[in-house]
Amino acid sequence: MYDTLPATGYAQIEIEHPETESNKEVSMDFVVVGGDAAGMSAASRAKRHQPDIRVTVLEMTRDVSYSACGMPYNIAVPDRDMDDLVVRRASVFQEKQGIEMRLGHQACAIDPRAHRVEGRDPEGRTFSLPYDALLIATGAAPIFPKIPGIDLPGVLVLKNLEDGRKLKQYLADHHVQKAVIIGMGYIALEMCEALAARGVAVDMIKPRPGLLPWMAPDLSDRVREVLEAHEIGVYDGHAIEGISPREKGGLVVASAGASLACDMVLVAVGVAPNSGLAADAGLQLGPGGAIAVDQALHTSNPDIYAAGDCADAFHVVTGERTWLPLALRANRAGWAAADNVCGIDTRLPGIAGTAVFKVFELEVARTGLTSQEAAEAGFSPATATIKTRSRAHAHAGNSPIHVHLVGDRASGRLLGAQMVGREGCAHRINAPAVALHAHMSVADFSQSDLAYAPPFGPVWDPLLTAANQLLKKL
Template identity: 65%
Template sequence: MRFVIIGGDAAGMSAASRAKRMQPDTEVIVLEKTEDVSYSACGMPYNIADADREVEDLVVRKAEVFRQKQGIDLFTGYRAEAIDPVNRTVTGTIVDNGEPFRFVYDRLLIATGGRPIIPDLPGFDLPGVLALKSLEDGRRIKSFIRNQSVKKAVIAGMGYIGLEMAEALRERNIAVDMVKPRPDLLPWMHRDLAAIVEKELIDNQVGLHAGCTITGIEKNADGLNVVCEDRSLSADMVLAAIGIRPNSELAADAGIETGINDAISVNRHLQTSDEAIYAAGDCADAVHVVTGEKTWIPLALRANRAGWAVADNVCGRPTALEGVAGTSVFKVFNLEVARTGLSLAEARRADFEPVEVVIKSRSRAHAHPGAQTIRVNLVGDTRSGRLLGAQMVGPEGVAHRINAVAVALHNRMTAAGFSQTDLAYAPPFSPVWDPLLTAANQLLKKV
């Protein structure tokens, strides 16, 4: 059997490696348009923060290892441009020399990932306007900061990547302004928790310009000028961090069904509308474990897990994935910020009858040195009593606590059931009543 994979990062290389381990006789071919495979994209902001650290440190496994030790036919610099589902072929162009290529497949995995959203506005194509998604993007940003002696940066967007990059640039003593058209920082977050994140940014000299719509970017004698409707901001560098969109055009052009956010529609076995073609990673959708509906939430763990599942299915071991809860965590200077499941507004849109609580607790026992304040938001459903989601903010004790709620959501636990869970206690790590249990007990008064 010939198993062809388009895309050589998380989902693609996870599928390739697993398929080769399970069935060594399978011919596994990977087509990757860049020269980079298998790297930690999520680590790039932290790498950029350290001027002396090489971007290559983020490479998990080099291409030659896949080729020589695992027997995978990995072709870097091969840009796939068309899929023919009838004849089961992938065609494209070799980047270096423009020569065409054609591969026949028995099974195909589309793992083309996502790409940054670049506004269709004047000036976003100027030198010094950059985005961060690929390893080459990371190299480009580090090189630009070094070679242009960047002192001021404007970040368009205030999502996860934007916030992590704000910290990274401040670590390099670069002045940072952040701009977004909507009025609220982290609009999905409870306002009490979002206010804490906002204060942390301001305390670290990050300029916040929410409700500010960019109309374009101009080149001037000193660098760049980000023009908004009511103000302008000067910068040596502009980072587009508005979000990403799935690279699904290759699939759509081949007649493969797309769905929410134009992501490739897959079933729980990761099959597309063509049974010989699978999709995984940031280009594909998933099922939300709380709502049971299709969603598109690009997550690193999901990409790797989906790659494994595709390999299992291709190799004759039927595997279905339950779905995602949207569990995520990120760092904003001295804060840990985490979420899983639905916010109150999202729960309403999903036709639940939700209520929420916000509690203030401590990361350690009250008498233990170093205890920090944690705020927890829990959302529950008044009809069923189910726990629907959680958000947490604090200097410590947040990143791994959120996982307890994620497990509860995957198991459709009620707030009452969650309130009875046996969570660990020791004074250096938690009060006797863990903040999550305190929040659950308060939620019980409403559900």
């Protein structure tokens, strides 16, 4: 998505900075490429730390600082404005915070020796912008699998706000009664619920067998049950042969075992880091092709930082590099990069891979490693999977909670947790997440003084019951 600069073509311009009083006192040029979570967090924080820094944000779309994760919930409600998801408008960053916002500006190349970013402005003119410190916060882009018909009208994706507007407009303009979602990850499942809320029948399809294959089967079966209860077609293990238009209008998604007619296709098979700009500048890449950064968010070039979905992180359990594009990390990495740009030594310990999502009435949560990931990382994993209740004995409104824990036989460490239930999973996962940061043993975690009251859980919290079971296997 970040093309290199064409050798010839548009006239190159210097970006002009308005000559204000403060301009004369500029101590440093901090250029940020990408104006979403990581980029705008960094821009704001740098300006707050040091008002005399000139911060310039290059954003290729017209949107900055919005809640991308909120899009499925916005799409679920026809009359809600997609722009409700904008947290702070570019004009506010510009006028209230003194950040130079360049919307529609595409960064096309970085020249690390000359300390310049080159790109195209909204009129297609090239520009060249000097920097003292540069932050690459270009995010991630949806993956389009190589399927015949993937470029047909009515085949949509959902990554940035403009995608969301287009999808919502498509629903408004077409009488969408049936949708096919290619992919079964978080976004796919959230969009499945959003479309169902609008009365759209949904089929989900993907080539690999297993719904949420990273999840313990006892838990993923609960997700499958709830999808089936809502009459969602779940076609995992179906290699997709192609998408083609129907004669009567609409589309059909063909696979060996199923031919799914629909009015709309959503492609949600995952995202890839927008690291082309960094790679072309000779910066080192890490897992998944993300930009490799150290704990201070430095890339392999000391004046270039990277943060957000385009960059990697250290996993607190393995200590190894990993790429997990998640919103909290993006915001936190943006802050930390700004700290370091401003001379404040901030190092991020890393991520535990904590994630939660809602799918219909279920809360699904995970943190840390799966058993397979643990084995791949050289641990000797043992697991325990339990089913217990969300509330105390005899308390009204009880529902099942399933917990899966992973521990290491060799060290006794807690390595990961997964939870599924109608209530009490989304926030409970934070306890094992903290335990992973603290490198806690399963034994120590099992002794945690967790909260109890009848409306909120059994005396022995589900996590403790699972930890007690896991202890027997270590």
